[in-house]
Amino acid sequence: MGRLFATYDLETPTTLEQAAKVIAGEQSSGTFLKLPGETDRLRERSGARVEQITATSTSRTPSLPCRISAESYTRGEITLSWPLDNMGTSLPNVLATVAGNLFELADVSALRLTDISFPKEFAMSYPGPTYGRLGTLALAGVKDRPMIGTIVKPSVGLSPVETASLVEKLVEGGIDFIKDDELQANGPHCPFEERLHEVMKVINSHADRTGKKVMYAFNITDELDTMRRNADLLQRAGGTCAMVSLFPLGLTGLTAIRRHVDLPLHCHRNGWGIYSRSPDIGISFRVWQKFWRLAGADHLHVNGIANKFTEADETVIENARSLGNPLSGEHGYQAMPVFSSGQTAVQMEETCQAVGHTDFIYCAGGGIMGHPGGVAGGVASLIQAAEAAVGGIPAHVFAKDHKELSQALELFGRKNGAGDGK
């Protein structure tokens, strides 16, 4: 069997060599006393190996509170490897190995898991996304351009009938994709089943008339029995997408629903700030997305250029591109990036160029609802922006004979509007 490799950015009050050794021991066969059972043969077979150590800098103060104090704290990168024999091809057990107790060790004053490499054996256990990029586009009937989407707003508070009435405006406006907000759960004011019924009535009737079935990501996040029931209702009603919040589900929850439902899973990463916000603790998106793609994520949220949150544009783009990198041997497992957060027609050109392909979902909220031409104008402006980008024509040029795009660029222009992330 192969070996699993993980890379960390760490800071230590001891030495990088010592910290690497402690982590390797703690996360495989070691304990704080040399035990009779820990023979050389056992350690050779089951111990984690330190593969690489690179020092990068030192500082006088620890980045995080640390029980061991030192004159100087050394920062660097280490790579460890584990025999797959220890944990098998089980993602939950891999997570406990590479991202378990080690974050609490007194030997580190900063620790981020920055990369992971899954050997090809994982492809035998995890089939990955059911639809992925190409399957989603085919199911939504969108060709050769990004899918234009939006989020139902207000996020919560609309009744099923009010939601359906908003959806009607959106599908009439020509949108490709709509999603529930991640806060839209299954509360008594807007129960799932009733919302599904009202919304699918609109979507199915529009599809019957026009041949275009708008993809709606219904939030089914819940306990497993309820999720399965709601996913079944969703499929029976002709729905084409289910949305879940990844942190509450866990890897085990996502795999369980992936195995149950034959629909693209639209995966929301709310809670991601806990893992990403501090430069000194957490897990990189580069690592995190690999777990979820293996477990079956079809769509993954990646924020957006000039977003209203905190990620830099370069990070957003690097994360979006990472979803297309092959993982676990030759298997692609490509997931579809979902851009969202303060998006309007303004950022489309840059997004298409930076991502390197156009198989993504581009969600705008205010960028559609706030357009002077109303919902139809907002959607048209985004489709025009996408067409310009795909055709290699600068947006401001294409806008000359495309009114809605022109209006959007003027209203949402990065210097004085929503597009700057305010």
Place this chain on the structure above:
Amino acid sequence: MGRLFATYDLETPTTLEQAAKVIAGEQSSGTFLKLPGETDRLRERSGARVEQITATSTSRTPSLPCRISAESYTRGEITLSWPLDNMGTSLPNVLATVAGNLFELADVSALRLTDISFPKEFAMSYPGPTYGRLGTLALAGVKDRPMIGTIVKPSVGLSPVETASLVEKLVEGGIDFIKDDELQANGPHCPFEERLHEVMKVINSHADRTGKKVMYAFNITDELDTMRRNADLLQRAGGTCAMVSLFPLGLTGLTAIRRHVDLPLHCHRNGWGIYSRSPDIGISFRVWQKFWRLAGADHLHVNGIANKFTEADETVIENARSLGNPLSGEHGYQAMPVFSSGQTAVQMEETCQAVGHTDFIYCAGGGIMGHPGGVAGGVASLIQAAEAAVGGIPAHVFAKDHKELSQALELFGRKNGAGDGK
């Protein structure tokens, strides 16, 4: 329906009032543009409310990298509340609400979720721990003192037969509780089913001879189908405890296994450092444990006094005590604290006094294996320490006519041994 309350420790480049308003909006009915659908009536019904704001300090630099820069950053505590009508009594959806996108907001330069209060309606949806503190003690046949436990070490690398042979020494030594290390998964070198078979042969035969059935927490962490299969095998073999790693399972995964298996769930918190290590991002144990107790955690790891990790003793004790606080109306949902990490007979007295009750599991590794009297001596030293603490007799006095305790205090004494966390 009641309201859900959450409290945050936050730092902001704007004002506490502004940050509180942004979070309340983002996590309920708001968006970055005032939308026609967001009526006053809707906001009144579905919006989050700012309940309380208290400033604590200011600083010149932001605690975390932040896109909005300011002359001064204000730190303080805010409490928000949500109508349960928004998300219903669904823990996964509560998590997405109180610990979702907000951590990424540019309006905060530090954010920790520090408290949560679940209204009594949750008791209708979540039955909580099946066994909890008293059920576990009854099942293990331990009365009026802490359960003495250990972890199989080396953590990984032993074969099923080697594991069983270590277990034999431990049960003969009089131990109450044994657990797999969280790294012991279901790999080809030590497959679950074979390990279960070999270990239960030892435990069942010892129970037949002596009437004492040692509780063994088998790590069943895995994808749900496999977990259910292994939990079934475990029950059929006469096993009395299943262990899971909480982060990989997620709330959805834990609830699913809770509903399937009638055994105490021994819940491991590996990965906890990501949530706890930074003072500027994350979730407090006070909050975190409430989610898991509602979802069905019977035992929860709380580290230990003078541990080898980084938590201060006061934090450890506060966390352990929190598992006994009632939650969701009148329902107790008491979970059993599990002390572990560098524990020996030395910390027993202080632990019993500080926790305020003795219904806990006390796991020692080196504190048993490293005892001069061998495994039996190590276990005896811990039982003696527990008896002394329960009887209110100082350990050093009780040690005068209890040899194993005396040896342990000498060897592991806090000033020069494992007990100081090294």
